[in-house]
Amino acid sequence: MLALPGLWILGVLAWELIAPHGTQVVQLLAAAPVIACAGSGRRQCVVLAGLCAVFALAPFGPVARLDHGARLGTCCAIVAVAGASYSITRRRRRLVRDLERAREIADTAQRLLLRPLPPRLDGMTLAGGHLSVSEGTLVGGDLYEALATPHGVRVVIGDVRGHGFAAIATVAAVLGSFREAAYDEPRLADVLRRLERALQRHLGERAAAEGKDAKERPPGEEFVTILLLEVCADGVVMALNCGHPWPYRLSGASGRRARAAPVGRGDPMPPLGLFPLPPELPVARLTRLHPGDALVLHTDGAEDARDAAGAFFPLARALAEAAAHGAPIVPAAVIERVQAALLRHTGGRLSDDIALLVLRNDRQRAPSPSPAARLARSGSGPRRQGAAS
Known part of the structure; x- marks a missing residue:
């Protein structure tokens, strides 16, 4: 379930390493928690958000000379995106559970009405x-x-x-x-x-x-x-x-x-x-x-x-x-x-x-x-x- 967000992180890091001087792609790491929450679940979202924040702060590649303020801003953006994604996923799961429960009750009522x-x-x-x-x-x-x-x-x-x-x-x-x-x-x-x-x-x-x-x-x-x-x-x-x-x-x-x-x-x-x-x-x-x-x-x-x-x-x-x-x-x-x-x-x-x-x-x-x-x-x-x- 982590394949898609993991591939996204690896792709961003590879681009970071081979990008020419002055190119900034580290901000794209903020999309990984969103992908994880949409497909894998809340725990994976938190784990990937932490990894992306570490990668955003770590100076490596040709863009290592970027100021620490820009990297810190990217890290904060990743944390904010991860928090919002976590909250949305939690609400979505609760709505799905309520919908499944309502559908089960409706199916039971309908089977009692038009019983076999x-x-x-x-x-x-x-x-x-x-x-x-x-x-x-x-x-x-x-x-x-x-x-x-x-x-x-x-x-x-x-x-x-x-x-x-x-x-x-x-x-x-x-x-x-x-x-x-x-x-x-x-x-x-x-x-x-x-x-x-x-x-x-x-x-x-x-x-x-x-x-x-x-x-x-x-x-x-x-x-x-x-x-x-x-x-x-x-x-x-x-x-x-x-x-x-x-x-x-x-x-x-x-x-x-x-x-x-x-x-x-x-x-x-x-x-x-x-x-x-x-x-x-x-x-x-x-x-x-x-x-x-x-x-x-x-x-x-x-x-x-x-x-x-x-x-x-x-x-x-x-x-x-x-x-x-x-x-x-x-x-x-x-x-x-x-x-x-x-x-x-x-x-x-x-x-x-x-x-x-x-x-x-x-x-x-x-x-x-x-x-x-x-x-x-x-x-x-x-x-x-x-x-x-």
Whole structure:
């Protein structure tokens, strides 16, 4: 670590010895402590400052006839430069330690917010991944969660308008509400209503903290796209969609080429926050996952990613290629390969946050519940007396 300042001192001394009469280069020794503090550390700065001061005072070479006052002034300048460099380096190290501590706390908080998914959940293998457009953040405006509840495996994926730290607070409000409502509410429709109330409450509290009236907020300023799923015991997937992209189904039975097909029909409801939810929510039968099939959920950043020429990312083809590495489909490997393909396609320059979630059905075939029972549980059928509103 002392190589660069040491070479500098040797160069100045050599120049001092061979310089013609009247040339003064000893003052250049003052740069050595600065170089040492910038690259090596404070102790090396002090040591080199002492050496440079001694060399500045020692009369040698053709310039030995210089008056002692000039050499003493050079020595004082070296000491002053060394003291300033030492102080700056000490302050810089303290700031670096504070920054590392703050980053560690922020990383922990973000991992608790968008916590890693368990590898298995109630007979399903799953994996999630996230790419944030904001440098230095693990979480952006995207959210996802999967929970095993008494009502089935419930999954949410969403996209908050915008990204960065402002969006993280909204992600926290929506995810916190889902983690409670998914267990408490038997009907999928009521889970979505809980999410809407939590979002409105959060936006109102934030507006009050900023000294604004929540009613005066421009329409469309804050909203969240939400895809809410419930995977039943027989593999049937029920869905509620508020402005979110429909998922893909990966089917890759042994000996057959993996296929990625979009599932979901019709236009989704508007995103949460734009308009109130309708009185009756259209819970849809999305698809049925056979054993070995997988469902891929994503945010719109995946399909909207572009390369330098403006071409969109071919998500369906990338999913099929990621799953075409033998049976069974491995969710974690699909996430890793698709993320790598996204970064190659965009050259590492993302324009939006991207979240991916893959669920593989490992359950054995189970008897299907009646359609009436499934609709009643999801919330699109007649309400039972006493059901929560």
